[in-house]
Amino acid sequence: MRRFFWVKPVILSLLTFHFISTVNAKKLHVTSVSFYGNMSFNRDTLISLMDQRPSVLFWKTRYSRFELENDIQAIQIFYQSQGFIKATVKSAVKIDTAKGNVSISVMISEGKRVYIKSICISKNPVFDQTIIPQLMTRTAYPLQYLKLNSDAQYLVQELALKGYLKGVVLPVLTIDSSAYTAIVTFSVKTGPRILVKDITIKGLSTVKESIVKREISFKPRDTLTSELIRKTERNLFLTRMFNFVETTIDIQDSAQYLPPADTLVPIIISVNQADYFSLETGIGYGSYERLYFTLQLSYSNLFHRNHQITLNADMSGFDQNISTVYTLPWIFTIPVQFSASAYYNRHDTLFLAIPLGYEGAFRGFTLSLGRPVNQKFSFDLTFDYEDVIRLSVPETDSLPANVPRKSTRSIIGNLTFDQRNNLFNPTRGFLNRLSLQLAGLGGESTNQFFKIENDLRGYLTIADKFLLSSGLTLGWAFAYGSTRVVPAQYQFYGGGPTSVRGFQRNKLITTSSGDPLGGNVELIAHLFDFQFPIYWWIAGALFSDAGYIWQNLRSVTLSDIRYTAGPSLRVVTPIGMVRFDLGFQLQNLGKKDSYALYLEIGRPL
Incomplete structure (x- = not known):
């Protein structure tokens, strides 16, 4: 083992060097970032992509070579996403060890930008070419991947509004790198149009199923759309009886490849019941109210029918109020909320001259x-x-x-x-x-x-x-x-x-x-x-x-x-x-x- 006597001193030396380097690195702060060659985007846009930003006031940015490399990569990806497919980005660093200052220079070679030559929608039963003017992507405009993805998402949302809830839209690019032009094709796979076969409610224990059913905005044989799902889930959340609501379409994810015919599908609504008893209290300070106090005590599932009773109390330097409120979310079969309250209000100073x-x-x-x-x-x-x-x-x-x-x-x-x-x-x-x-x-x-x-x-x-x-x-x-x-x-x-x-x-x-x-x-x-x-x-x-x-x-x-x-x-x-x-x-x-x-x-x- 003697022949390895040198290992221990070397390891100690490396650890010492690493420690000193770390200490010195901690003292280095970014003081300036300069850009060269950025003709299309201003400094504020580019620096917003970076973590290695200049220090300001009490906010000092510690220099990190690793973070700088990530910043340079982020800028290059940004340029490419804006249609500069051959853009290159490099950096240079100037370090003043005496003052602990780091100046960063970012050199950008933008190259030519790709412009969109034409846009089309693949053949499908929902959209034709007349929807193209509603897209953010435009012919003769620069290629921007963010807009392409936004347009694809917009088309998916339009499909969902028409009942094609498993539809998929993918932007397909054909780029001519010599002419710097691109042909954009939105590939649309609608899948089947979803019709409600039956509705199953899961997760109920103390709430009557009728209370949930009356908040559902669709019924069997209806075309199920994203708007009806959103409205149903919103209605159920507004009852304040559930922590979680999810509507599931009981069909395989590969349904996008099925023909665009009407298809009856079972619908599952899963809920997680909330704690119906709640106590909320708070204390604060205002320049005029001075100290103020609030208390709300409520129970929101009386008779298992979502009837709610609430006690409210508020106290400040000039207002003291107490009230009891009884609320019915529906009046018989009419979706109109009814509430009755009794109150006592005192508008007068309390301990303070106001x-x-x-x-x-x-x-x-x-x-x-x-x-x-x-x-x-x-x-x-x-x-x-x-x-x-x-x-x-x-x-x-x-x-x-x-x-x-x-x-x-x-x-x-x-x-x-x-x-x-x-x-x-x-x-x-x-x-x-x-x-x-x-x-x-x-x-x-x-x-x-x-x-x-x-x-x-x-x-x-x-x-x-x-x-x-x-x-x-x-x-x-x-x-x-x-x-x-x-x-x-x-x-x-x-x-x-x-x-x-x-x-x-x-x-x-x-x-x-x-x-x-x-x-x-x-x-x-x-x-x-x-x-x-x-x-x-x-x-x-x-x-x-x-x-x-x-x-x-x-x-x-x-x-x-x-x-x-x-x-x-x-x-x-x-x-x-x-x-x-x-x-x-x-x-x-x-x-x-x-x-x-x-x-x-x-x-x-």
């Missing part, structure tokens, strides 16, 4: 009917009986501090059109809510007024990283009959973290003593909210709002509108947003109390 537009306590009940018409549009109609226990407002010229304590019996209708891509953190689409309220169903002994409000919001993502949001809220209310003024609890108020930022909550207009003042005409505009990324979950934003509350239509003057603007710092997590907004009153810059700072949870609009 200026309010009114103080009061109310109790009552509501009866509601509603349903989603489709994935975007929904409506509901509510009868609300509110009994005023006590009510007081800051004294003004138009309203005494002690106002009549009349009850309110009203009908409220809401129409919602929601095209947002996400309910809690939307990045595109728009939302419109229209609310109408007619009070006075009890005659002159109750409050008599009419109120209408429309809330419109839009969201647009720019360059995959910037978010532009805007919104406009308009409202009008008026009293009639024996009621002299609209009750304070139904008036409009402006100012605050989700209204005109720069004013304290509900203090867009105030009394002479500085208390919040409501009105009967509302205009609140979120002119823009421009959000941009900073690092990881941290984002910044610039915003501008405008608005005013008028006492009646005759007093509306656009010169009254107050404008605000300011910056925002946000932490955007998958479960919600925490934001710090600083709004400045543009007409009062430099004056006392001409700004407002908010710490809030959730989006501003």
